[in-house]
Amino acid sequence: MKVEVQTTDRPGSDFMMDVLKSLDFEYVCSNPGSSFRALHESVINYGGNRSPEFITCCHEESATAMAHGYAKIEGKPLLVFAHGTVGLQHASMAIYNAYCDRVPVYVVLGNIMDATRRRSFVDWAHSVQDAAAMVREYIKWDDAPLSLPHFAESAVRAYKIAMTPPFMPVVIVADADTQESPIPDGTDLRIPKLTLTAPPQGDSGAVAEAARLLVAAESPVILAGRAARTPAGLKLLVELAETLQTAVIDLRQRMNFPSRHPLNQTMRGRAAITNADVILGLEVEDFYGAVHSIGQQIEYRTRPITRPGAKLMSITAGDLFLRSNYQDFQRFQEVDLAIAADAEATLPVLIEAVKRQLTDDRKRAFQDRGAKLAASHQEAQEKARADAAYAWDASPISTARLCAELWAQIKNEDWSFVSESAFVSGWPQRLWDFSKHYHHIGGQGGYGIGYGAPAAVGAALANRKHGRLTVNIQCDGDMMYAPGILWTAAHHRIPLLNIMHNNRGYHQEVMQVQIMANQHNRGVDRARIGTTIDDPPVDYAKLAQSMGMYGEGPVSDPKDLAAALRRGIEVVKRGEPAMIDVVTQPR
Amino acid sequence: MHKLILILFVGALLHAEDADNGKKLYTTVGCYECHGRVGQGGSAGPRLAPRPVPLQALVAYVRHPSGAMPPYTSKLVTDAQLVDIHAFLASIPPPAKDIPLLNQ
Numbered sequence: 001m002k003v004e005v006q007t008t009d010r011p012g013s014d015f016m017m018d019v020l021k022s023l024d025f026e027y028v029c030s031n032p033g034s035s036f037r038a039l040h041e042s043v044i045n046y047g048g049n050r051s052p053e054f055i056t057c058c059h060e061e062s063a064t065a066m067a068h069g070y071a072k073i074e075g076k077p078l079l080v081f082a083h084g085t086v087g088l089q090h091a092s093m094a095i096y097n098a099y100c101d102r103v104p105v106y107v108v109l110g111n112i113m114d115a116t117r118r119r120s121f122v123d124w125a126h127s128v129q130d131a132a133a134m135v136r137e138y139i140k141w142d143d144a145p146l147s148l149p150h151f152a153e154s155a156v157r158a159y160k161i162a163m164t165p166p167f168m169p170v171v172i173v174a175d176a177d178t179q180e181s182p183i184p185d186g187t188d189l190r191i192p193k194l195t196l197t198a199p200p201q202g203d204s205g206a207v208a209e210a211a212r213l214l215v216a217a218e219s220p221v222i223l224a225g226r227a228a229r230t231p232a233g234l235k236l237l238v239e240l241a242e243t244l245q246t247a248v249i250d251l252r253q254r255m256n257f258p259s260r261h262p263l264n265q266t267m268r269g270r271a272a273i274t275n276a277d278v279i280l281g282l283e284v285e286d287f288y289g290a291v292h293s294i295g296q297q298i299e300y301r302t303r304p305i306t307r308p309g310a311k312l313m314s315i316t317a318g319d320l321f322l323r324s325n326y327q328d329f330q331r332f333q334e335v336d337l338a339i340a341a342d343a344e345a346t347l348p349v350l351i352e353a354v355k356r357q358l359t360d361d362r363k364r365a366f367q368d369r370g371a372k373l374a375a376s377h378q379e380a381q382e383k384a385r386a387d388a389a390y391a392w393d394a395s396p397i398s399t400a401r402l403c404a405e406l407w408a409q410i411k412n413e414d415w416s417f418v419s420e421s422a423f424v425s426g427w428p429q430r431l432w433d434f435s436k437h438y439h440h441i442g443g444q445g446g447y448g449i450g451y452g453a454p455a456a457v458g459a460a461l462a463n464r465k466h467g468r469l470t471v472n473i474q475c476d477g478d479m480m481y482a483p484g485i486l487w488t489a490a491h492h493r494i495p496l497l498n499i500m501h502n503n504r505g506y507h508q509e510v511m512q513v514q515i516m517a518n519q520h521n522r523g524v525d526r527a528r529i530g531t532t533i534d535d536p537p538v539d540y541a542k543l544a545q546s547m548g549m550y551g552e553g554p555v556s557d558p559k560d561l562a563a564a565l566r567r568g569i570e571v572v573k574r575g576e577p578a579m580i581d582v583v584t585q586p587r
Numbered sequence: 588m589h590k591l592i593l594i595l596f597v598g599a600l601l602h603a604e605d606a607d608n609g610k611k612l613y614t615t616v617g618c619y620e621c622h623g624r625v626g627q628g629g630s631a632g633p634r635l636a637p638r639p640v641p642l643q644a645l646v647a648y649v650r651h652p653s654g655a656m657p658p659y660t661s662k663l664v665t666d667a668q669l670v671d672i673h674a675f676l677a678s679i680p681p682p683a684k685d686i687p688l689l690n691q
Contacts, residue, residue, distance in 0.1 A: 295653070295654065296654065296655040296656075296657070297652075297653075297657075297658075385689045385690070387627075387628070387634065388686075388689050389682035389683065389684075389686055389689060390623075390625070390626075390627035390628070390634060390636075390682050391623055391624070391625045391627035391682075392682050392683065392686060393683075394623075394624060394625050394627070396624065398623070398627060399629065400627075404686075404688045404689055404691075405688065407688075407691060408688055408691060411691060422630060425629040425630040425631075426630055431689075507620070510617075510620050511620050511621060511631060514617045514620055514657065515657045517617075518657030518658055518659060518663065519657060519658070521660055521662055521663065522662075522663075524616045524617055524659065524663045524664070525615045525616055525617070527617055527620070585623050585624055585627070585629070586619065586620055586621075586623065586624075586629070586631075587621070587623070587629035587630050587631050
């Protein structure tokens, strides 16, 4: 194409922006890169830096993990821009986490397809024949459109695919030349209408059979994995449980079930599973692990913990979409009824099917069962409170004390807890009153460390417009992957209370190496080599301060904790992020 | 098996317990990693203190654990050292009762 004047007021990237705006992205998280410089410029000038607004990230892994955390609060994807080469290489682990966690993330990659349009050696190093190939094993769909009409079609298709359960990341490659060149005269530019696909509901016959088994069961258990995708999912699961007066075990990958509901038996989950005659798994990732005991000694031993004859059923969209290479699909679990469908979408018809089969006799039996479960729940909760008292005055500070002190200060706020609770022995769910969809968002998905800090910032970004107090108990090992995310939070005034769970190590790995030393019968005093972050100790308060964030600590005396948390919360309520560094017990 | 444990137990009793040394050992051999620095327990390991299980039971389990606990042979931790670790666990005071923050 010959260009008479070396400017254009109709670059292809403006039309790409029109397409992306039609998909209603609030933000684009990105570390700037030359292969998508035209798109970047269109966001901030042509698009007015609104919907999407450019969020400056210091690492592509952080940008993608922000989108991961955001989607779990807001229920829709964020945009991520990255180089098709070095940017995607950085982003790839975070994409894998989102894939494993069944979360939609929408990635647009810059790439210079036409070799004759590359201007420097850097352009060559940043170009690739098939950009998405690197992550194709752990995304749901990708395309590399060759024209603007093709971009429009593929961009809308990608959104639709990402938002059909099972949700997953998608990738669109935006050719740099198509971005930067003037829109060719006479191009038929049209943005296809987006119609989201209704999520797949379970087969009616299979749902009726599931209802029959549940109604007839004496000790049914519902296992909830990533069951509640939306606030409606939480309400529906409560309705199903209350209709049946059945035990629910929340595997905490989403906020599935209120923590203080009398039917919540999570704290005595193994006992409930062992006693169950019918177990219904809703979007359970590792059903095998939930119903088996797997020994950790050298000799591999596994045995079912279910009682003989127990009927197992699953409803999961995971049965609709599987990849081969990465093995996150877990060990094969035999079940008696498998329904390939989205659990949340299936719950309304399952509830209706259950209600149709109820009799007065069964209702009376359910009430008796519900009373027993309520008593068990109460007993478990009292035990949790008693257990939390141990090491109450210890230094380093116990994770139970940390969570109890924190709960005292947030319980009357509209709070949102956005970090993994397993690293603090599950104390939040054991001590706090979780009842709303945004009270918990689960964990990493693929256990790729480095997710925690940026996902929390992304979740806080989503919570900001709702005025929620976002709380992140931040592991120190995770924080050290890409601490630049603190600057992003400070720069964009994202209110977030970060509380360092500073056990000064990659503690999971301390324990793993310890197991190996024991099994190899040597050097049990050396497991800390290569696994700890304590010589020198990291000053996380100063780290935060260096990024323009309020920072306080290290707090190692439990008597000082309440005041430090109060000061941090005051900062967050003013609309800023804060960091309180707390030196903690290992778990 | 029972005879072996009894021999170990009798041998251990002959050692004068040293809670301070037990505290150091509890850290250096890695007990704290799963059970917490004062034996309070957590998601990775059960509570050990206060009021630990009897010494004989502790020795037996440490030598032949089940579940996630890795084994400690006498090459790694001697019977005498286990006596000291047990003494440390026994020295840990019980928690206060009626902590207001735990009634919310």
